Amino acid sequence: MSEAATQDAVNASVEQPVIKMRGTGVNVFYGDKQALFDVDLDVRQHSVTALIGPSGCGKSTFLRCLNRMNDTIDICKVTGEITLDSENIYAPMIDVVELRARVGMVFQKPNPFPKSIYENIVYGPRIHGQVSTRAEMDEIVEKSLIKAGLFNEVKDRLQEPGTGLSGGQQQRLCIARAIAVSPEVILMDEPCSALDPIATAKVEELIDELRVNYTIVIVTHSMQQAARVSQRTAMFHLGKLIEEGPTDKMFTKPDHKLTQDYITGRFG
Amino acid sequence: MPEAHTVSAYDDDLRFLARRLSEMGGIAERMVADAVAALVNADTASAQRVISEDLLLDDGEREIYDKAVLVIARRQPMASDLREIIGAIRIASDLERVGDLGKNIAKRVIAVHTMAQPRKLVRGLEHLAELALTQLKEVLDAFASRSPSLATSIRERDEEIDAIYTSLFRELLTYMMEDPRNITACTHLLFCAKNIERIGDHATNIAETVYYVATGEQPEGDRPKDDDTASMIAPAPGAA
Numbered sequence: 001m002s003e004a005a006t007q008d009a010v011n012a013s014v015e016q017p018v019i020k021m022r023g024t025g026v027n028v029f030y031g032d033k034q035a036l037f038d039v040d041l042d043v044r045q046h047s048v049t050a051l052i053g054p055s056g057c058g059k060s061t062f063l064r065c066l067n068r069m070n071d072t073i074d075i076c077k078v079t080g081e082i083t084l085d086s087e088n089i090y091a092p093m094i095d096v097v098e099l100r101a102r103v104g105m106v107f108q109k110p111n112p113f114p115k116s117i118y119e120n121i122v123y124g125p126r127i128h129g130q131v132s133t134r135a136e137m138d139e140i141v142e143k144s145l146i147k148a149g150l151f152n153e154v155k156d157r158l159q160e161p162g163t164g165l166s167g168g169q170q171q172r173l174c175i176a177r178a179i180a181v182s183p184e185v186i187l188m189d190e191p192c193s194a195l196d197p198i199a200t201a202k203v204e205e206l207i208d209e210l211r212v213n214y215t216i217v218i219v220t221h222s223m224q225q226a227a228r229v230s231q232r233t234a235m236f237h238l239g240k241l242i243e244e245g246p247t248d249k250m251f252t253k254p255d256h257k258l259t260q261d262y263i264t265g266r267f268g
Numbered sequence: 269m270p271e272a273h274t275v276s277a278y279d280d281d282l283r284f285l286a287r288r289l290s291e292m293g294g295i296a297e298r299m300v301a302d303a304v305a306a307l308v309n310a311d312t313a314s315a316q317r318v319i320s321e322d323l324l325l326d327d328g329e330r331e332i333y334d335k336a337v338l339v340i341a342r343r344q345p346m347a348s349d350l351r352e353i354i355g356a357i358r359i360a361s362d363l364e365r366v367g368d369l370g371k372n373i374a375k376r377v378i379a380v381h382t383m384a385q386p387r388k389l390v391r392g393l394e395h396l397a398e399l400a401l402t403q404l405k406e407v408l409d410a411f412a413s414r415s416p417s418l419a420t421s422i423r424e425r426d427e428e429i430d431a432i433y434t435s436l437f438r439e440l441l442t443y444m445m446e447d448p449r450n451i452t453a454c455t456h457l458l459f460c461a462k463n464i465e466r467i468g469d470h471a472t473n474i475a476e477t478v479y480y481v482a483t484g485e486q487p488e489g490d491r492p493k494d495d496d497t498a499s500m501i502a503p504a505p506g507a508a
Contacts, residue, residue: 223344223346224344251346251347252346252347252351252484253348253351253483254347260347260348263346263347264273264346264347265273265274265275266271266273266274267274
């Protein structure tokens, strides 16, 4: 390809990002109480989208809709449409287990299984039938731990319990576990809120590296973290999407007053 | 200032910056006005006072820098707050420079008045200084009210100062050619004129900063200029 053509391709990819997931008119009800109102939000491929807003604004609810985690709550009802690669994930023929393999999740508190580090990683690939031989399992453990930046710290104690690691290591183990099943999208619900600043920095560095191969959606209460790790930011308030845009703009001159008040610490 | 922060000490920090800046603005204005008056009235005592006042602006600038760095470290400001703090740092630098330029005019008062000097030229300087001081005063008002429209109108008016500076430059050249004994005084007056013109430029800088603080955007287009002195040549004697 000529230089000009390459540049054109780059420009085209800048102008027309691939939409990995798209929420259209999403409403969520917990019993009588409506938690999300008519949310339209695109998640771009190979980028980090941060969801911000005060507690109870609906950002975690929206995140949990993206891999149907809300299905586990009986009184929860979701209307509207959410697509993954243009396919509605709430369509009747969707296999939710398969969906959650494609859209993985990392939680606020590190929650390794009470098993060895090794078993934590191979559990997912094994139940999804992605690995069967010992060699395959060894390979996926090593690859996942390397990608999660944890391999060198734990390679000599893979048979020790995952719960014996430090908080930051446990969280990276959970990320390794999520990566092991080769997801396309990784959802993170305040992944650093239980970590110290150094462990937080390692996870943030990891998020930046993972973005190259995955699509990431992160809920965070730290404005600085959202500003550091994400390319797009969406601001929620009282169940509504207030504003969505490039992160650089959202934290220097947001369009909406609510966003401005929230990120500058002038809320309520 | 917009709505209060949840943490009220944050507002105190920002108010400190704004208050200190307006104090610096007041001192800078007074220094320039006094320096020019000292020049017009050949008042060396007053000139001396202006020279000693410059320290106040140096202190002000340092205090604002220290406070701004502390606020950034302590509160990780975002959006309008961040612009406000970066703006304070920039405006403090401009005001400190305005003070230096005023001080430089005051220093020249003694040299200018050891020579006989053309009254008319000092008048011209006075007019230039009035314009620059109006710009400075209005830009401080624009900062106090965070008014982007006022900032824009100030930026557009810098052209006027440039035009008067250019005509003053030409006039001073003519005087020097007429009588070499004028050269010392006229050279000093030329520097004074240049200093005042620079003060106008700093007022324009501040106007641009105010615009950015208020809107989050840089003012559009080049600033208008009418300073042609860089290419001006004195006519050869007897050519006219």
